[in-house]
Amino acid sequence: MNDFTIMGRLDSVMPLEVTSTGIKVINFIVSVERPFKSNQAFDDFKVTAFKELAEDIATSKAVGSTVLIKGRLQSNNYRKDDRIYYSPELLAEKVYYIAR
Numbered sequence: 001m002n003d004f005t006i007m008g009r010l011d012s013v014m015p016l017e018v019t020s021t022g023i024k025v026i027n028f029i030v031s032v033e034r035p036f037k038s039n040q041a042f043d044d045f046k047v048t049a050f051k052e053l054a055e056d057i058a059t060s061k062a063v064g065s066t067v068l069i070k071g072r073l074q075s076n077n078y079r080k081d082d083r084i085y086y087s088p089e090l091l092a093e094k095v096y097y098i099a100r
Contacts, residue, residue, distance in 0.1 A: 004090060007068045008032035011044060016058040026054040030069060049092040057095060066098040
């Protein structure tokens with residue numbers, strides 16, 4: 001099973017882009033509070049959305065809002081200086097805006 005769920009504050013939204021094949025894509029940052037209370041630390045996750053969901057996020061103007069993101073993980077890898085580097089990518093499938 002390949003899925004994730006995170007809840008946090010929508011920290012920033014990059015401009016909506018269109019791929020060379022005409023697919024709309026947007027990247028955004030979700031700031032998620034770490035679960036322990038002794039240190040108020042946050043993790044910032046870059047999330048990517050496509051098509052209609054990307055358009056919805058671009059027009060929502062909801063920076064600062066609490067969001068619940070459901071999606072899947074994808075692994076990106078690339079070779080540099082004869083080494084292979086791996087990085088996970090969070091791909092959003094659903095975005096819910098949470099009223100607080």
